[in-house]
Amino acid sequence: MAKLIMTADDSASVRQMVSFTLKQSGYDVVEAVDGKDALTKLGTQKVDMLITDLNMPNLDGIGLIKGVRAGSLNKFIPIVMLTTESQDSRKAEGKSAGATGWIVKPFKPEQLIAVVKKVLG
Amino acid sequence: MSSPQEQHIATYREEAGELLAELETSLLELEDNPQDNDLINRVFRAMHTIKGSGAMFGFDDIARFTHEVETVFDQVRNGKMQVTRTLLDLTLQARDQITSMLEASAGGPPSDEANGQRIIAGLQQLLPQAAPRSAVTETAVAASADNSTNRTYRIRFKPLPEVMLGGTNPINLLNELRDLGSCEVIAHLDAIPTLDQLIPEHCFFYWDIILTTSRGIEAIKDVFIFVEDDCDLKIDLIDDSSAPTSDDNYKKLGDILVERGDLSPVEMQKILSMQKRFGEILVEQGLVPASKVQAALLEQQQVKQVRQERTATAPAAAEAALSIRVPAERLDHLVNLVGELVTVQAHLTQIAGNRHDNEISAVAEEVERLISELRDTTLNMRMLPIGSTFSKFKRLVRDLSAELGKEIDLETTGAETELDKTVIEKLNDPLVHLIRNSIDHGVEMPDIRRAAGKPAKGVVHLAAEHSGDSVLVTIRDDGAGLDKERIRAKAIERGLITATTELTDKEIFNLIFAPGFSTAQKVTSVSGRGVGMDVVKKAIEALRGTIDIASQQGKGSVITLRIPLTLAIIETLLVRIDKSYFVLPLTMVEECIELTRADVQAAHGRHLAHVRGELTPYINLRSEFEITANQPDIEQIVILSVNGKRIGFVVDDVVGEHQTVIKTLGKLYRDVRGISGATILGDGTVALILDPGLLVQSVAMTEQEQFG
Numbered sequence: 161m162a163k164l165i166m167t168a169d170d171s172a173s174v175r176q177m178v179s180f181t182l183k184q185s186g187y188d189v190v191e192a193v194d195g196k197d198a199l200t201k202l203g204t205q206k207v208d209m210l211i212t213d214l215n216m217p218n219l220d221g222i223g224l225i226k227g228v229r230a231g232s233l234n235k236f237i238p239i240v241m242l243t244t245e246s247q248d249s250r251k252a253e254g255k256s257a258g259a260t261g262w263i264v265k266p267f268k269p270e271q272l273i274a275v276v277k278k279v280l281g
Numbered sequence: 282m283s284s285p286q287e288q289h290i291a292t293y294r295e296e297a298g299e300l301l302a303e304l305e306t307s308l309l310e311l312e313d314n315p316q317d318n319d320l321i322n323r324v325f326r327a328m329h330t331i332k333g334s335g336a337m338f339g340f341d342d343i344a345r346f347t348h349e350v351e352t353v354f355d356q357v358r359n360g361k362m363q364v365t366r367t368l369l370d371l372t373l374q375a376r377d378q379i380t381s382m383l384e385a386s387a388g389g390p391p392s393d394e395a396n397g398q399r400i401i402a403g404l405q406q407l408l409p410q411a412a413p414r415s416a417v418t419e420t421a422v423a424a425s426a427d428n429s430t431n432r433t434y435r436i437r438f439k440p441l442p443e444v445m446l447g448g449t450n451p452i453n454l455l456n457e458l459r460d461l462g463s464c465e466v467i468a469h470l471d472a473i474p475t476l477d478q479l480i481p482e483h484c485f486f487y488w489d490i491i492l493t494t495s496r497g498i499e500a501i502k503d504v505f506i507f508v509e510d511d512c513d514l515k516i517d518l519i520d521d522s523s524a525p526t527s528d529d530n531y532k533k534l535g536d537i538l539v540e541r542g543d544l545s546p547v548e549m550q551k552i553l554s555m556q557k558r559f560g561e562i563l564v565e566q567g568l569v570p571a572s573k574v575q576a577a578l579l580e581q582q583q584v585k586q587v588r589q590e591r592t593a594t595a596p597a598a599a600e601a602a603l604s605i606r607v608p609a610e611r612l613d614h615l616v617n618l619v620g621e622l623v624t625v626q627a628h629l630t631q632i633a634g635n636r637h638d639n640e641i642s643a644v645a646e647e648v649e650r651l652i653s654e655l656r657d658t659t660l661n662m663r664m665l666p667i668g669s670t671f672s673k674f675k676r677l678v679r680d681l682s683a684e685l686g687k688e689i690d691l692e693t694t695g696a697e698t699e700l701d702k703t704v705i706e707k708l709n710d711p712l713v714h715l716i717r718n719s720i721d722h723g724v725e726m727p728d729i730r731r732a733a734g735k736p737a738k739g740v741v742h743l744a745a746e747h748s749g750d751s752v753l754v755t756i757r758d759d760g761a762g763l764d765k766e767r768i769r770a771k772a773i774e775r776g777l778i779t780a781t782t783e784l785t786d787k788e789i790f791n792l793i794f795a796p797g798f799s800t801a802q803k804v805t806s807v808s809g810r811g812v813g814m815d816v817v818k819k820a821i822e823a824l825r826g827t828i829d830i831a832s833q834q835g836k837g838s839v840i841t842l843r844i845p846l847t848l849a850i851i852e853t854l855l856v857r858i859d860k861s862y863f864v865l866p867l868t869m870v871e872e873c874i875e876l877t878r879a880d881v882q883a884a885h886g887r888h889l890a891h892v893r894g895e896l897t898p899y900i901n902l903r904s905e906f907e908i909t910a911n912q913p914d915i916e917q918i919v920i921l922s923v924n925g926k927r928i929g930f931v932v933d934d935v936v937g938e939h940q941t942v943i944k945t946l947g948k949l950y951r952d953v954r955g956i957s958g959a960t961i962l963g964d965g966t967v968a969l970i971l972d973p974g975l976l977v978q979s980v981a982m983t984e985q986e987q988f989g
Binding site for chain 2: 170171172173174176177180204213215216217235236237239240242244252258259260261262264265266267278279280281
């Protein structure tokens with residue numbers, strides 16, 4: 161069965177790109193337009209992985225990661241954050257919130273897949 | 282239909298347009314409420330998205346420009362800067378600049394770069410101090426420098442207990458290491474607490490990993506990139522190719538443990554003074570847990586192995602990249618499997634033919650094409666150049682000619698000609714015989730040669746060349762040639778022929794292949810014991826080859842061996858008698874003609890057929906194999922060339938060409954004359970492979986007995 165991955169991003173173009181890349185590699189994708197939308201969906205739907213932007217309206221990426229780790233259904237899933245910042249502070253903030261890894265934008269589709277494969281095993 | 286990438290770009294333009302509109306509104310609102318953090322965040326987010334997505338879809342100029350503006354707003358967001366009128370003016374100008382860049386990329390007028398630089402310069406002046414300018418092109422998974430040399434690393438990976446709460450599965454990391462190269466993993470269990478203290482969500486394992494990889498240390502670090510802050514990670518290079526390769530032995534167990542800090546040097550010395558096995562004692566004494574000893578032993582083993590391999594492969598390193606050594610039996614197995622596949626494919630083709638279904642026929646044809654290619658490739662793998670055998674003969678010729686007081690040179694051509702490995706091996710003895718014969722009987726003594734006006738030094742020429750599905754091996758000498766009269770006299774003396782028998786030159790030459798025939802006047806150590814040519818002929822026939830002699834007295838002789846390329850699969854003609862199928866080697870088949878009852882009656886019981894005015898003897902396989910049922914009115918004669926003679930074989934029906942996978946017969950049937958093996962047809966029927974040469978011989982023998 162194909163693994164289900166959620167992409168949470170307020171940018172439709174990034175969602176589209178992430179979603180297209182993942183589907184091409186045989187994953188199923190569910191989209192969320194911001195942190196709040198993502199957290200609501202993750203409350204009822206079991207996914208195998210979450211790819212989230214850090215800067216989002218309503219609830220940002222850090223808040224989303226904390227929310228997922230505090231929940232039960234998707235508590236242990238790998239979470240990869242998309243960040244434009246290569247500074248360690250943002251990464252560290254995300255890591256301490258419970259992110260598994262990160263991808264620095266801009267990234268190429270192959271890089272995305274490499275990271276997904278890395279954390280999904 | 283545009284490509285996905287173009288669709289993404291279209292979406293990005295649309296999205297950026299919306300964001301720019303939102304940016305404008307937010308900035309204008311911010312002018313009225315400069316302290317509104319929500320608004321500041323919205324501005325930051327809008328620019329952040331324009332930048333991030335822009336870089337992904339190839340709008341690098343927009344990403345670069347927006348980054349500068351965003352950097353300023355990051356300061357504002359963090360409270361390090363105040364929203365001022367100048368800032369808002371510049372940001373609004375920046376927003377217009379982004380819009381024009383976006384339009385330029387969609388085919389609009391080019392944007393004013395100087396204007397962009399002016400805006401950025403203005404924004405940078407607003408910054409409290411020169412903010413660190415960071416590049417935006419870092420990637421998480423860095424490509425590692427690829428080194429071709431193998432290095433061995435010792436890795437101790439001890440994740441924090443909470444590692445799994447961050448979504449990391451340590452197993453995945455270990456698997457990733459395994460993908461890098463040859464890898465041994467030892468799990469340490471000594472940190473696992475008792476059940477009452479165990480937190481199920483925590484990870485108490487840690488691992489020692491010995492990894493031999495050609496990828497650099499960066500590749501290993503990349504594996505742990507997401508967890509480097511959440512684990513205790515120690516990577517040590519313990520062996521690389523610059524280390525002395527002559528020394529296969531790696532450090533002693535104790536040294537490894539001391540180096541790792543698992544054991545103190547003092548403890549090691551103490552233990553060393555005892556006489557038991559070091560590792561066992563350590564465990565017994567409880568100084569080092571068994572798993573750690575095991576890990577160290579594994580390291581020792583792996584490095585030893587790597588070093589041994591390196592020593593073994595060092596001279597052949599350049600060659601190793603180009604070829605792989607495979608045990609011969611594996612290749613044989615492959616050939617067998619391909620043989621089975623050929624049989625199954627024949628079945629498929631047969632079914633497809635019966636179905637009259639174009640789709641199946643198309644598939645069957647494709648399968649046939651692929652399998653024949655596969656067959657050729659597979660058989661090719663067993664091919665070796667015959668040259669290795671040739672070089673052995675140089676020595677043979679040198680030694681023998683010296684012994685006999687002759688001067689002989691061996692010339693070879695076509696050493697690169699390839700033949701099945703087994704065939705080459707079996708060809709060795711017959712070739713030795715033939716070359717010995719040439720040296721002994723063929724090439725004359727130097728003085729005789731000089732008297733005959735030939736150079737004192739004789740030449741034996743050994744050549745191999747491809748000819749269709751066979752290889753022709755010729756042994757040519759410039760010696761005396763065969764003496765027809767002597768052969769004839771000898772044959773009469775031996776009772777092989779009668780004094781009145783009329784024979785062609787070819788038939789006379791063929792007499793030397795008769796058992797017990799030897800014309801050498803004296804028995805030498807080289808040849809002349811009369812066990813020469815008949816043995817050679819048998820050996821060549823066992824390879825399903827033929828042997829042929831041409832000779833001119835005084836000028837020399839040429840012996841030509843025609844050897845099939847492979848022993849496993851041959852092209853044959855499939856024939857039928859009643860319900861039984863037989864196959865005949867296609868290379869021998871000359872033509873097929875009809876045989877009617879009238880023809881048989883006209884021949885008055887002799888087994889002779891008129892073929893274009895020439896009388897051709899035939900063998901009736903029906904009576905030979907005692908098949909009596911369902912004799913058709915019109916039979917077929919397949920005319921084969923057997924030992925240079927045309928001989929017919931009468932069958933009911935000629936089915937057609939057939940690719941025959943040769944199966945040897947069981948022990949019980951091994952000595953049946955005239956049948957060299959069997960094959961399985963497409964529908965599972967067994968067909969016997971006929972050996973025309975032996976069949977003719979056995980028929981001739983029975984006739985002789987009858988008419989004596």
